[in-house]
Structure formats: structure tokens, C-alpha cells
Amino acid sequence: MLIVGVQVLVNRKPTPPRSASSSELYESREKITDITEKNNEQIQAFKTETIERYIAEQIPVTMQKINTEKIEDEMQPEMNEEEIEEAIIEPQQISIKSKFHDFHAPPPKPVPQITETEAISDENDNLIESKPIESKTESKPESKPVMDLLDPLERDPALLSDSSDVPYETLEVEFIDDDADWEDEEFDDEHDEIYSGGESPEDADDIDEPGSHNEEDEEEEVYSQKKTFDNIDPLFDDDFNEANDNIEKNPKKALKLFEKLLKYRPDSQKLLLGKANALNQLSNLYQDNALLREAIQIYEKLLLDKKIMIKDDAEYEKVGVVCVDRMTFLGNFYKAIEVQKVLVDRFPENPEHRNQLAIIYLMINRLSEAKHILHETLLKWRHNAVALVHYGFVLKQLDNNLEHAVIFLREGIESGEPGTQEGLFYMNLGDALMRLGRSSEALSIYTEGANRGLFLSAYQRSLYNIDRLKAQPFWELEETSYSNDFKKLQKHWRQILKEGVTALNQINRFSDESENLRDHGEWKQFELYARGRRNVSNCKSTPLTCDLIEKFPAASTCKRGQVKYSIMQPKTHVWAHTGPTNCRLRAHLGLKVPQGTFLRVGNETKSWKEGEWLIFDDSFEHEVWHNGTESRLVLIVDIWHPEITEEERKTLTAI
DSSP, X not given: OOOXXXXXXXXXXXXXXXXXXXXXXXXXXXXXXXXXXXXXXXXXXXXXXXXXXXXXXXXXXHHHHHHHHHHHHXXXXXXXXXXXXXXXXXXXXXXXXXXXXXXXOOOOOOOOOOSSEEEEEOTTTXXXXXXXXXXXXXXXXXXXXXXXXXXXXXXXXXXXXXXXXXXGGGOOSSSOOOOTTOSOTTHHHHHHXXXXXXXXXXXXXXXXXXXXXXXXXXXXXXXXXXXXXXXOOGGGHHHHHHHHHHHHHOHHXXXXXXXXXXXXXXXXXXXXHHHHHHHHXXXXXXXXXXXXXXXXXXXXXXXXXXXXXOOOHHHHHHHHHHHHHXXXXXTOHHHHHHHHHHHHHHOTTOHHHHHHHHHHHHHTXXXXXXXXXXXXXXXXSTTXXXXXXXXXXXXXXXXXXXXXXXXXXXXXXXXXXXXXXXXXXXXXXXXXXHHXXXXXXXXXXXXXHHXXXXXXXXXXXXXXXXXXXXXXXXXXXXXXXXXXXXXXXXXXXXXXXXXXXXXXXXXXXSEXXXXXXXXXXXXXXXXXXXXXXXXXHHXXXXXXXXXXXXXXXXXXXXXXXXXXXXXXXXXXXXXXXXXXXXXXXXXXXXXXXXXXXXXXXXXXXXXXXXXXXXXXXXTBOEEEEEOSSSOEEEEEEEEEOTTOOHHHHHHSOOO
């Protein structure tokens, strides 16, 4: 058995340091054993035999060499028996301290650091991985009860509730696990390795042994660090300056110049960034997504590729913000999340990067992740206004925690800071107040929003609008300019009713209203068209109805509306709410209408009639009551507002 540990000097004068042979180490070890057995045989039997066996089997040669050299340097010429025993035992605690944890024993005493890196044993494969002692990534603190972390305002279990399948406590702020089908899964490990300060597994074998780092390597590293954002060779100054000056005024010329220079310096950060910026400008000029994707690829390379990654923090942050913005513009939210996580990790003291990450999650309806990030942000920056309004929004939408939503939304809005004066936040604050029975406060919020130009009026609160369009709560058939199309549908109302009942009798064809608009009761829908597209599967159950809609272009092509059956059961109340846009009108064809059903739009209330149209502008506040005893069934048909031009119909985004 090879005994690896220390060179022990027993009862002899100091001699110049020299390397001990294996036989000498073995003889020294035998002497130590004799001494310690006389004092304590049990200690010797356990501490010597067990640890020798463990070390010989578990610790690689590199670690053995480190321990030996370190102890040789630290040993005094003469040692008493206790010092000898500590010299043998204590160095091994570096490698076996995980075993102490396994058996819940007290941790070992701190051991002086051997070199600039410490070795850590991988208990899975017994390899040695080296990591910097001063890691930028802080160790995760011992978990504490969440209630202890919250201020009195947040001491409510409802705040921590989460309607998702993923428990709230398991979500990580910086590196949230995404769905399995996300693009480029391999990005995760690479990003962790680049920015956590650790080494990737494939690089672990390339780490120099402690003490073997030479001055040439240091000089080379210093030189590379100086080139954090490279300087342009004076030979290319004129061309570079000309290219840079033309990025905005003549991006096509700038692109050609950058590509010419990149032939000579293909890894120049400044040239690559200039090319990306020129491509970005061209994509805006020509509305060409292919050019934008090429620009994004270069931005990613400058952010994530270790070989040419920008190391200057200010420049890195600037490029990262542009990259995320361009990614979200294209709808590439998953890639944007990955880059934004890197920004959060690299700039942990900037709450705006955390806010942006939460906002991207909200864009893809991942409210649980957004809530967790915002909650952690507010624990550190309690009065960050952007985090406040978004957190209040999430509490209302995800948890229906109206009381706390009002507190956070109001505090954020009243700050008046940029990013808080948006119709979305005023609308949700007013809605929460209304549902809490505080109608006068709600109306005050809506009025303030209208005065700030966030709403068309206190009652017309849609967010995607064309200001010039005629606005009134109810419309007559002739006012719409589509009376002939409406009459063709109306002529077949009994067949439309029959198809609706057939679909209703099929299992699980109607789905619950999904926008949390019900105060109480039951309200379900069966969608035939959405955003100008036909639902082929559902239309198989209602072929006549869908064919009639297909011949009604204002309805079938309405990218900002739907066509659907709507069934409401007795004792149902729908909260007052508004639609998303004033670019459409909403028409209801009464199919089965019992007594006691009412629709309020603005300040006017009406009811449905079987076989007749009821047309209104749902960008106005509207509310529904069903106080009858039978089901109410209507066909909902959204149509383009008659003042929307053909060109606008083609170019407006879908909702």
C-alpha cells in the first residue's frame, strides 16, 4: 500500500529539504505508528488504517502530490506526537469532508489553502475538478422559511401560491428550468461555464497543477485581457471610420466596408459588431427578417463565444440589450431568455435586467417564473417601480390576489417612473378595485388613465387602437355596412342553432372561458375562427355555419377577432370588462335566449332575441348577467370596424 501524506522528522536535527522516496515515507510512517500506538491504540487503528485505505483508493496522484508538497513546506524540524498525528490526518479532511456531511458529523477545521485552486472530489467518478477559490457565484444560503424573508406586507400564504404544476419553492431565479422542447439545450452548460467562473468538464484535464503556472502563461493572459474590446489596426482606420459613420445613413455601404475589413481580421470584435449593427439597420430599412437573423447570430457570438466574447462590461451590456430586443421582436423568446439570464448573472446589481427577464416570461404567458423573479427582485429592491407594477399584475392574473395586487400596482403607478405609466397597469388596478367592490376608486383610476392618454375614454379602455374610428356602445345593422352579409347568416339561424346544439352534445367540445372574467356561474365557448384563421377540426361539426362565415369576408379575415358559439348557464355573472381593440365590432346572433339575460355596454343595457343580431363595440366596458333558468346560446361574430381600410386589414397585427 502506498502511504501518501507527509515527510515526518522525528528526533533529529534539521536538514536541508529534499524529496523523500517511497521507502523513506513508509519507514517514517511506521515510526509514527509506533509512537501513536503507545499513547492511543484505538486512535491509531482507526485514523491510520482507515484513512490510508481511503486515500490510496480514492485520491488521485495529482492530489497526493499536492498534499505531500504542501505538508513538506509547512512541517517544522521537530514535532511532538500530537503535531505528527495532525499532520497525517488533517490534510485528508480536504477530500473526505463530504463524508462528514453524509454522517452529520461536525465539519473539519479549516485547512490552509494549498494553491490558488482547491481540489474537489467528484463522488460519482472520483475525478478531480479544479475551480477558483474566489468564485463569482455565491454559494446558495441555507434555506429559510419563506415567511421569515417577507416584509409584513407580504406575510400572506396566498402570495406564495402558484397555479402551475411546478412548486413555487423549486423555481430558480437565474437559471429556471425550461420546457424540454426548448431550442439549443446545450446553451445551458456553456453559459454556466462561461460566467460562473468554473471550467467545463472537457477542460478540466487541461488545468495546470498547482505551482506549475509559468510567467509566459501569465503574460499571455494579461495580453489577452488587454484586448477585451480590440483596437482597430491603424492600417484600417480610414475604412473603419467610414463604415462606422455610414451604419445609420447608408447601412448597405457600411456592410460592404465591414465585410471587406473582416477578410483581414475575421475575429475583430469591433468589425463584427459593426457588421451586426449594419445588418440590423438594413433589416429595419427593408423589413427583412433574414438580415435581422444574421445580425442576431453575430450578436450572440460576441456575447457567448469564449474566443471572441466581449469582456468589457459596458460594451457587453449594450450589445446584450440590443440582442434581446431584436430576439423578442422576432418572437424568438426562448433564445432571448437565455441571453437575458446571462445578463442577470453578469450584472447582478442591476434590477432592470431581472425585470426584463420577468417581462419576457410574461410575453409567453409563463406567469409563475415571472412571479418568482419579481418577488426576489422586490426582496432586494423593495421600491423598484417597474417590478412593483409587474408583480401586482401577476398577483391578480395568476393568484387572483386582488388586495395585494392593488397595493403593488398602486405603489408602482404612483411613483410615476418610466415603465409604470401604461394602460395595462391602470386597467388591472381599476379592475381589481371594481371586483373588491370599490367602484368609485376604480372609476377614478380609469379617468386618470384616460386623462393621461392611455385609454380612449374612461369607459372605452381597449389597448390596441386606431384613434380616428367611430366609437359608440351599440350599433344598428345598417350602420355596419355589412347588413347583407348579416342577413344571410340570420336567414339560417335555426340551422346554426342545430349545429351548435350538436356540437354541444359532443363530449368536451366546448371549453371554459379562459380569461377569468366570471364572477360566478358557468360560461363555455366553441371556437370556429380565430385571428382570421379557420378551425378545421371544429368546423367539421358545424359545416354550414363555417361555410356561411367563409362567405362573409369582414368576419373570416378579421385578424383581431373570433367566431364562436357561446353558452352561458343560469346564475352566471360576468365582470365588467373591455375587449383588446377598437378595430372590430362584436355581433351576437341570438339562438336560444331565455328570460332574465342582460348585456350592459357603457351606460346602456339590452337583451338578446332569438334569430336577431345584437351588435356592439366591445372596446367599451360591458357586463353580462344571466338570472334566468335555462341555458343561453348565441353565435358570436367579430367583424372589422367598417372604417378600417383594406390596407390596414392586411398590415394590422393579429390579436
